[in-house]
Amino acid sequence: MGAIGGEELMKWEKMQGASGREEKILVLVRLRPLNEKEIASNEVADWECINDTTVLYRNTLREGSTFPNAYSFDRVFRGDCSTREVYEEGAKEIALSVVNGINSSIFAYGQTSSGKTYTMNGVTEYTVAEIFDYIHRHEERAFVVKFSAIEIYNEAVRDLLSTDNTPLRLLDDPERGTIVEKLTEEILRDWSHLKELLSICEAQRQIGETLLNEKSSRSHQIIRLGIESSAREFLGKDKSTTLAASVSFVDLAGSERASQALSAGTRLKEGCHINRSLLTLSTVIRKLSKGRQGHINYRDSKLTRILQPSLGGNARTAIICTLSPARSHVEQTRNTLLFACCAKEVTTKAQVNVVMSDKALVKHLQKELARLESELRTPGPPPSSACDYVALLRKKDLQIEKMDKEIRELTKQRDLAQSRVKDLLQMVGDERNSNQKKDVHPKLQATNEWEDEEGSLSESSNVVDPSSNRVRRYNNPRYDDGDSESNLEDPEDDTNDHYLSDDASSQLSIRKKFVQSNSSHSQDDYCKEVQCIEMEESSRHKSSESLASASDGNEGRSAGNIDVNGQEVMSNSINRDRELDLMQNGFTSDVPNYRSFSLTKSRSCRANLMTGLSSPDKTNRTPPSGFEKGFPGRPENFGQKISHLSFDSKNTRLSRNDSQSSFGSVSVDAQGISNGDEDVTSLQTFVTGLKEMAKLVHGQGQGTGSIAEKYEKNMKDIGVDPIMETEDSSHWPLEFERLQRMILELWQTCHVSLVHRTYFVLLFKGEPSDSIYMEVELRRLSFLKETYSGGNHALEDSRTPTLAESMKALRREREVLSKKMQKRFSEEERKRLFQEWGIALDSKRRRRQLADRLWNDTKDMNHIKKSATIVAQLIRFVDQGRALKEMSGLSFTSPLAKRRSFGWKNSRAPLL
Numbered sequence: 047m048g049a050i051g052g053e054e055l056m057k058w059e060k061m062q063g064a065s066g067r068e069e070k071i072l073v074l075v076r077l078r079p080l081n082e083k084e085i086a087s088n089e090v091a092d093w094e095c096i097n098d099t100t101v102l103y104r105n106t107l108r109e110g111s112t113f114p115n116a117y118s119f120d121r122v123f124r125g126d127c128s129t130r131e132v133y134e135e136g137a138k139e140i141a142l143s144v145v146n147g148i149n150s151s152i153f154a155y156g157q158t159s160s161g162k163t164y165t166m167n168g169v170t171e172y173t174v175a176e177i178f179d180y181i182h183r184h185e186e187r188a189f190v191v192k193f194s195a196i197e198i199y200n201e202a203v204r205d206l207l208s209t210d211n212t213p214l215r216l217l218d219d220p221e222r223g224t225i226v227e228k229l230t231e232e233i234l235r236d237w238s239h240l241k242e243l244l245s246i247c248e249a250q251r252q253i254g255e256t257l258l259n260e261k262s263s264r265s266h267q268i269i270r271l272g273i274e275s276s277a278r279e280f281l282g283k284d285k286s287t288t289l290a291a292s293v294s295f296v297d298l299a300g301s302e303r304a305s306q307a308l309s310a311g312t313r314l315k316e317g318c319h320i321n322r323s324l325l326t327l328s329t330v331i332r333k334l335s336k337g338r339q340g341h342i343n344y345r346d347s348k349l350t351r352i353l354q355p356s357l358g359g360n361a362r363t364a365i366i367c368t369l370s371p372a373r374s375h376v377e378q379t380r381n382t383l384l385f386a387c388c389a390k391e392v393t394t395k396a397q398v399n400v401v402m403s404d405k406a407l408v409k410h411l412q413k414e415l416a417r418l419e420s421e422l423r424t425p426g427p428p429p430s431s432a433c434d435y436v437a438l439l440r441k442k443d444l445q446i447e448k449m450d451k452e453i454r455e456l457t458k459q460r461d462l463a464q465s466r467v468k469d470l471l472q473m474v475g476d477e478r479n480s481n482q483k484k485d486v487h488p489k490l491q492a493t494n495e496w497e498d499e500e501g502s503l504s505e506s507s508n509v510v511d512p513s514s515n516r517v518r519r520y521n522n523p524r525y526d527d528g529d530s531e532s533n534l535e536d537p538e539d540d541t542n543d544h545y546l547s548d549d550a551s552s553q554l555s556i557r558k559k560f561v562q563s564n565s566s567h568s569q570d571d572y573c574k575e576v577q578c579i580e581m582e583e584s585s586r587h588k589s590s591e592s593l594a595s596a597s598d599g600n601e602g603r604s605a606g607n608i609d610v611n612g613q614e615v616m617s618n619s620i621n622r623d624r625e626l627d628l629m630q631n632g633f634t635s636d637v638p639n640y641r642s643f644s645l646t647k648s649r650s651c652r653a654n655l656m657t658g659l660s661s662p663d664k665t666n667r668t669p670p671s672g673f674e675k676g677f678p679g680r681p682e683n684f685g686q687k688i689s690h691l692s693f694d695s696k697n698t699r700l701s702r703n704d705s706q707s708s709f710g711s712v713s714v715d716a717q718g719i720s721n722g723d724e725d726v727t728s729l730q731t732f733v734t735g736l737k738e739m740a741k742l743v744h745g746q747g748q749g750t751g752s753i754a755e756k757y758e759k760n761m762k763d764i765g766v767d768p769i770m771e772t773e774d775s776s777h778w779p780l781e782f783e784r785l786q787r788m789i790l791e792l793w794q795t796c797h798v799s800l801v802h803r804t805y806f807v808l809l810f811k812g813e814p815s816d817s818i819y820m821e822v823e824l825r826r827l828s829f830l831k832e833t834y835s836g837g838n839h840a841l842e843d844s845r846t847p848t849l850a851e852s853m854k855a856l857r858r859e860r861e862v863l864s865k866k867m868q869k870r871f872s873e874e875e876r877k878r879l880f881q882e883w884g885i886a887l888d889s890k891r892r893r894r895q896l897a898d899r900l901w902n903d904t905k906d907m908n909h910i911k912k913s914a915t916i917v918a919q920l921i922r923f924v925d926q927g928r929a930l931k932e933m934s935g936l937s938f939t940s941p942l943a944k945r946r947s948f949g950w951k952n953s954r955a956p957l958l
């Protein structure tokens with residue numbers, strides 16, 4: 047085909063935005079009726095269109111055929127359907143796309159005499175008629191309709207409008223594809239002109255007579271209408287654009303086999319060429335139906351080469367497959383249907399074709415270039431104004447500043463945490479090194495081992511090296527601001543040191559130094575967990591020297607007196623070292639050249655309680671004990687060691703023991719007492735025993751939960767929140783007296799140690815905060831009473847003494863006390879006591895008589911008071927009131943509570 051309109055200046059351009067959509071080839075099937083010849087030969091119509099889309103093979107005689115009997119397509123037309131219907135309902139929509147600048151193609155495919163020419167002639171005319179109608183209805187546009195026609199006969203392309211039979215060449219144009227060189231194009235003027243041209247084509251087309259068709263089309267005919275349209279207002283102007291497309295009407299030669307057409311000679315040769323083109327067409331259609339992968343052999347035939355745009359290219363395509371219903375043509379009909387089935391899977395992608403003049407094209411390209419350059423300069427959405435930039439920058443700066451601040455804060459926190467970790471790790475290392483280097487006493491080694499296992503102790507421990515006077519950092523806010531500190535550490539208050547030995551005073555002085563050192567640190571920097579200060583002395587002498595300077599001259603006041611009811615009862619021969627040992631370490635073993643001062647605060651009271659109570663193994667290894675609330679920071683080693691002390695009657699001295707039996711064994715070995723002060727049960731032993739018994743007592747009868755939890759629960763059950771209690775202790779005096787009476791009775795019933803009774807009444811004078819101990823003691827005694835009566839076998843394997851053992855121990859204790867009377871009291875004092883207690887001065891065993899009478903009348907509080915006083919004097923129990931108790935870490939008392947003391951003597955006055 048030649049250049050459309052012959053205008054060389056026109057360029058084809060596929061406009062952006064006019065890209066076509068992909069669509070499948072429209073496949074229509076037209077079933078013609080039996081023709082006269084077929085009817086005459088009694089042909090049977092085996093095919094029927096059962097609806098608008100399905101054609102059915104109805105030959106029941108061939109039901110066993112492997113071929114399908116029903117075929118469905120976009121539209122099927124029965125034999126009685128007119129060509130008009132085929133056009134209107136099938137081909138029209140595709141064909142008329144051309145007026146909108148879209149290429150289109152209408153094919154007729156089928157065997158000879160199936161009605162291809164019959165159909166295509168009608169479709170062509172209807173289309174042209176419609177085009178003319180469209181042109182008439184769109185006068186605003188100027189249309190140009192160009193008519194051209196070719197045939198492909200024996201693979202030669204002929205111009206049907208030309209009388210020259212010279213075959214035309216096919217040319218490949220980069221823009222328009224394959225074109226037919228020198229093809230005649232007639233501008234279609236009107237309908238009559240069309241009819242004229244069609245007549246010429248029909249006249250020119252190769253037609254021969256075959257067995258099946260007297261006027262069989264022996265060639266492939268392609269009639270093409272090229273339509274160009276432009277808006278009339280822009281005609282001749284630079285900006286004018288033209289829509290240019292073509293519609294092709296393709297009447298293929300018959301697809302029958304030569305044998306069927308009984309072709310021979312010339313017809314056979316025609317048939318060979320026809321079949322070659324149709325075979326290529328079928329192959330192209332089949333390949334396209336499976337996708338566009340691989341090579342599509344368009345160039346294998348002139349037919350497919352020319353029709354390439356219509357076969358999967360820039361065109362909308364409809365194929366009308368014509369069928370003969372005759373039974374004799376069933377095979378060709380099936381072949382046609384198979385071709386149709388492949389064709390309906392082929393897709394094309396038609397586009398609107400716009401022709402632009404060179405000037406218009408240049409203008410268009412310039413405009414497009416400017417747009418692209420603008421996009422490059424402003425990749426994002428353009429800002430509305432410069433102010434937006436300023437505000438945006440300010441906002442970003444604020445964000446950066448905020449983030450910077452957060453980073454600094456986080457960095458500070460991180461550095462602080464790292465510093466703490468480093469210090470703790472160093473302390474752990476130092477602790478271990480120190481322990482390895484020291485000639486540590488086995489008992490202290492045990493403690494350290496336990497601490498190491500616990501980790502937290504060593505981590506936060508601080509060591510005072512007396513030789514270098516170096517005090518490592520010590521983190522203990524409790525010693526900075528607690529009541530215990532003021533009572534224990536106040537340098538202005540020498541009452542605490544007053545009764546202590548030089549070493550004890552020195553120790554306290556060290557504590558003072560430690561506290562002072564500590565006071566320079568912010569509390570925030572200090573861990574509230576375990577704190578420990580340990581001091582090791584290479585020798586007592588060295589220690590005394592080094593500590594003496596720190597004792598602030600208190601050493602000379604070590605042998606103070608206690609005013610007990612106006613009497614001077616304190617002995618001047620107190621073994622202060624021993625007492626200090628008792629106070630600090632809870633045992634009185636000989637440590638001649640070695641002393642360890644431990645001021646170790648365990649993690650937290652709760653942690654202590656939990657750890658110490660929940661782990662039997664650790665309990666065996668001297669776990670710390672403590673109380674939940676108000677615990678002022680009792681030295682941990684103190685608790686660890688005394689909690690394991692019990693009376694060993696055979697060795698006549700206190701030794702480590704199971705914590706469960708520690709309280710039950712808080713008794714006085716007669717020989718131990720007789721040996722002097724060193725084996726007297728310590729205050730700390732007693733206190734620890736109380737605590738351990740609290741565990742024990744509260745561990746009974748509780749089915750679930752850890753001992754610590756049970757204990758904690760019991761504390762709450764009995765209302766022993768000391769702080770809370772002190773806030774409302776109006777009921778306490780009555781309650782105190784009630785508990786007091788019960789305890790006194792039970793002491794007597796259970797043959798409890800007199801020393802224990804004395805300690806108890808001296809330490810717990812009826813402060814509201816003492817209720818916890820009284821409650822614990824009451825429970826313990828109730829438990830003992832029940833055990834003695836045989837009603838409780840829960841502790842058969844424990845160290846809880848039997849009633850006989852308790853009675854025996856009590857007798858020994860009275861014996862020891864009687865012996866100590868000789869040593870502790872002067873002759874005059876003894877005489878006065880004998881007279882006071884109704885013992886004849888000339889009777890035998892007067893001291894034993896007195897000892898036997900002590901603590902026997904539980905109803906008489908005056909008797910109790912006197913008994914406790916005597917026992918205290920005998921065992922040299924130095925009662926400082928709160929001081930001792932608080933040194934033992936037992937003060938739960940708030941300042942308010944401290945002002946509310948009722949005392950055991952029932953007269954609101956101190957017992958002693």
Ligand SMILES: Nc1ncnc2c1ncn2[C@@H]1O[C@H](COP(=O)(O)OP(=O)(O)OP(=O)(O)O)[C@@H](O)[C@H]1O
Pocket residue numbers: 077078079081125156157158159160161162163164165259261262263264298299300301368
């Ligand atoms: N649908 C139809 N209704 C009535 N007559 C038809 C129909 N289709 C075809 N015919 C008649 O059948 C005969 C053959 O038709 P036609 O020439 O169109 O066949 P064809 O497929 O073009 O054959 P060929 O391939 O040999 O050219 C014609 O006489 C035509 O009038």
